[in-house]
Amino acid sequence: MNTATPARQRTALPAxxxxxxxxxxxxxxxxxxxxxxxxxxxxxxxxxxxLLQIGAFIGVIAVGQTLVIITGQxxxxxxxxxxxxAILMATLCSHGYSTATAVAAALASGTLVGMFNSIGxxxxxxxxxxxxxxxxxxxxxxxxxxxxxxxPRVDVPPIVRALGxxxxxxxxxxxxxWIAAGAVALVILHKTSFGRYLxxxxxNESALFLSGVDSRKVYLGAxxxxxxxxxxxxxxxxxxxxxTYLGMGSDYLLVPIAAVIIGGxxxxxxxxxxxxxxxxxxxxxxxxxxLSIVQIQEAGKDIVFxxxxxxxxxxxxxxxxxxx
Amino acid sequence: MIVERYYSSLxxxxxxxxxxxxxxxxxxxxLSPFGVTLSANxxxxxxxxxxxxxxxxxTGGVDLSVGAIVGLTNAIAATxxxxxxGIAAAVLIGTLAAGTxxxxxxxxxxxxxxxxxxIVTLATLYIFTGIGLVIRPQPGGLVxxxxxxxxxxxxxxxxxxxxxxxxxxxxxxxxxxRSRLGRAIQAIGDNRNGAHVSGISVARTELWAYTAGGFxxxxxxxxxxxxxxxxxxxxxxxxxxxxxxAVVFGGAVLGGGRGVALGPICGAxxxxxxxxxxxxxGVSPFYQNLLLGAILxxxxxxxxxxxxxxxxxxxxxxN
Numbered sequence: 062m063n064t065a066t067p068a069r070q071r072t073a074l075p076a077x078x079x080x081x082x083x084x085x086x087x088x089x090x091x092x093x094x095x096x097x098x099x100x101x102x103x104x105x106x107x108x109x110x111x112l113l114q115i116g117a118f119i120g121v122i123a124v125g126q127t128l129v130i131i132t133g134q135x136x137x138x139x140x141x142x143x144x145x146x147a148i149l150m151a152t153l154c155s156h157g158y159s160t161a162t163a164v165a166a167a168l169a170s171g172t173l174v175g176m177f178n179s180i181g182x183x184x185x186x187x188x189x190x191x192x193x194x195x196x197x198x199x200x201x202x203x204x205x206x207x208x209x210x211x212x213p214r215v216d217v218p219p220i221v222r223a224l225g226x227x228x229x230x231x232x233x234x235x236x237x238x239w240i241a242a243g244a245v246a247l248v249i250l251h252k253t254s255f256g257r258y259l260x261x262x263x264x265n266e267s268a269l270f271l272s273g274v275d276s277r278k279v280y281l282g283a284x285x286x287x288x289x290x291x292x293x294x295x296x297x298x299x300x301x302x303x304x305t306y307l308g309m310g311s312d313y314l315l316v317p318i319a320a321v322i323i324g325g326x327x328x329x330x331x332x333x334x335x336x337x338x339x340x341x342x343x344x345x346x347x348x349x350x351x352l353s354i355v356q357i358q359e360a361g362k363d364i365v366f367x368x369x370x371x372x373x374x375x376x377x378x379x380x381x382x383x384x385x
Numbered sequence: 386m387i388v389e390r391y392y393s394s395l396x397x398x399x400x401x402x403x404x405x406x407x408x409x410x411x412x413x414x415x416l417s418p419f420g421v422t423l424s425a426n427x428x429x430x431x432x433x434x435x436x437x438x439x440x441x442x443x444t445g446g447v448d449l450s451v452g453a454i455v456g457l458t459n460a461i462a463a464t465x466x467x468x469x470x471g472i473a474a475a476v477l478i479g480t481l482a483a484g485t486x487x488x489x490x491x492x493x494x495x496x497x498x499x500x501x502x503x504i505v506t507l508a509t510l511y512i513f514t515g516i517g518l519v520i521r522p523q524p525g526g527l528v529x530x531x532x533x534x535x536x537x538x539x540x541x542x543x544x545x546x547x548x549x550x551x552x553x554x555x556x557x558x559x560x561x562x563r564s565r566l567g568r569a570i571q572a573i574g575d576n577r578n579g580a581h582v583s584g585i586s587v588a589r590t591e592l593w594a595y596t597a598g599g600f601x602x603x604x605x606x607x608x609x610x611x612x613x614x615x616x617x618x619x620x621x622x623x624x625x626x627x628x629x630x631a632v633v634f635g636g637a638v639l640g641g642g643r644g645v646a647l648g649p650i651c652g653a654x655x656x657x658x659x660x661x662x663x664x665x666x667g668v669s670p671f672y673q674n675l676l677l678g679a680i681l682x683x684x685x686x687x688x689x690x691x692x693x694x695x696x697x698x699x700x701x702x703x704n
Contacts, residue, residue: 135503181682185689188639190447190503194626195682202675209671315507328501360518367512371494371505379499 081325082337088323088373089340092347100354110233114226116346117235118301121294122317123324123338124246125175125287130321131250132262132280133330134182134189136287138174139317140310141200146171147295148204148212151305155215164221168292174200175288176281183280204307212305225300235297242290246335255282263330319370320345344373393636394648396688400634401651404658412665418542425544426537426612428657430455431627432550433605435635435649436558437488437598438628444594445574445641446502450491451602451628453513456621458484458606460517463526463616473529481603487513488599489592496591510625517618526616536611546608550650553604558646561597570594574641627656630681634688656681 097104122139129136150167154160174196181192227234250256258279261269270276294313299305324341326333348369352362414420434451441448462480466473487509494505538545561567569590572580581587609620629639631652637644663676 181686184693185686186692187633187685187689190449191626191629191633191639192682192685195630195678195685198623198626199675199678199682202672202678206672206675315511318504318507322504328504358519360515360522363511363515364519367508367510367515370508371498371500374500374504374508375494375498 081333082340084376085324085337085340085344088376089344089347092344096347096351112343112346112350113236113239114233114301115350116342117233117239118294118298119313119317119320119345120239120339120342121242121290121297122313123290123320123342124242124335125283125290126317127246127321127324127326127333127335127338128249128259128283129189129287130318130326130328131259131330131333132283133266134280134283135318135328136175136178136193136284136291137190137314138178138193138197138200139287139291140314141197141204142171142174142288143291143295143298143310143313144305144307145174145200145204145207145295146292147299147309148208148305150221150296151215151217151299152208152213154218155213160218160220163218164296167296168289171288171290171292171295172285173288175285175291178288179277179281179284182284183277208307210307212307214304217299217303221296221300222303223300225297225302227300235301238293238297242293243335243339249286250334255279259283260331263327263332315367315370316345316349317342323370323373391645391647393643394645394651395636397631397635397648397651397655400684401655401658404655404662408658408662408665411662415661415665418539421542422537422539422544422546424658424661425539425546427661428654429546429550430605430609430612431624431631431657432650432653433553433601433608434621434624434628435631435653436553436646437601437605438632439635439637439644439646439649440561440570440594440601441502441598442629442632442637442639443570443574443641443644444591445577446495446591446595447506447629447639448488448491448595448598448602449503449506449625450487450510450513451598452621452623452625453510453517454484454487454599454602454621455606455609455624456618457487457513457517457520458603459609459613459620460521460526460616460618462607462610463528463614464521466526466528466532466610468527468529470529470531473532477532477607480607481600484603484606485596485600488602489596491599492592492595495595496588514618514621521616521618524615524617524620528610528614528616530614533611533614536608549608553601554646554650557597557600557604562646566590566593571642575643626681628653630685631656634684 093103102108126136126139146167149170150163153163153166178189178193178196181187181196182189223234224238225235229237250259258269258274262276262279266276295310298309302309320341321338322328322341323344324333324337324339326337348366352365357365408415415424434455437451438448458480461483462476465476465479491506491509494500495502498505536545536549569580569585572583572585573587573590577587605624606621610616613620632644632649633639634655635644635648635650635652637649659680660673660677663673664670668676
């Protein structure tokens, strides 16, 4: 049930060609080629730069989401966790705290919410789908109370602004953050025991538990990372749009999850990885930008985007028939 | 035996009774026909949405698009109903059909596309909300007064809303769950392979379960139309989480196979009445969202607190 690779022994083509990661990268190249063929402007460095910059926000959230999804759970608390962290940072700045304090507080808040997610999931054993959705509602309430439904209008500190929209030697800073976060994710997943435990939980938690690993701590790590990433993305987004607003997280529920799934990570856990999520994030950003260039209204965009995700999943996200 | 069957609903039933007692203690006025009707109206849409969620949860899946179908059907009904009774009736049937079709699409992709229900319904959540927004970009619309009254007034102490709910349960839910299909739905949720080996078509059962879910969600959307007398494609947003919460609080097991309608319905009324009780208790509406979220999280934790007492941790893991 947990293998993402369809059995294709009868064909002459090598099996790795059918792995989610490979398919998603092929898809990325094909999509990009089509977009560039329609509009040559797409292949320009300006546009690629822009895509990578926007992709960074999704990619950073996808780091945490990938870890969580590999364990077979899901984190639906990202939107309001992100918003609350960003607004907390902006408010602290407006109260005269130093930027470092404000950013640290926002990251701590995000991480704490992530840890709270793992309490319900790992200790009370409530399905993360329900629990994190509940935590999302809780954070929405907390944000409204904290801001009196009016996010602070403050000058975003220059460092935060740089984090969201600056560039270093012509490379956007968000992209650099993404590269750093992605490198950490790859190391965690493939070079640490914690990473192995994540896959092990997704495949067979009982077996991991019997091997002497406290699986609750593994969940704690995964969800805390996801909360941290949400807060980091919130800070970057604040810098990118030079303001905080109540709806800033609403675009970041489906999209990062879609990126992870398109990248070949099994939603039931146990297989996949961050390498796929990178191409997933880029595919998603590419789709979004194509849709906005075609100038479909917002509602139409949701329809097309949802449909495309389902179509992509039909293409290679299907489960094996024998497993049922 | 009957007690055993409904044992899982106990928490929700007791919770609801306690809440009603508390409500009456804080605000004795609700014991008037008006108060009873108001309270019943508040929870009926969620109760119907909880049924929509329950039938999918029974198969072992989850439907995150319930709220979107509620919003979509609400938008359709309020936009096209007009004032002519004949047209209004036709539109109501059309609305039910649209909701059922939405559920059918979910089922088709889940059952025959073999993609995880979570991700499918998360994607269709966006699709259905998008379609609703195309139909009705701004909240509004025209709902005939007669239709609204028919669903939201009362005969003395008996609110029409409860009659509507009981009608849906009696005419659709019970016959459905007692049919071969209902048995098959519970069977595949309990043990997919076992059901398959017993000759049940897993895919076809799933398809019809999601379709039925769409139908119940459309019923919720129609009731909501009568209750709010307007259409809003995004009105259902909170119904997704609340329906799942009502189902879990009502004793159904995420993962499938176990659950009866009584618990989720009581859970839905519990969650809906909670807001009124908070208001009556003098809590500022400003804290409403925070308190609701907090209570939801606490309710979930309490409903699952028996896990903490488990002596054999392994038993908790392998459901």
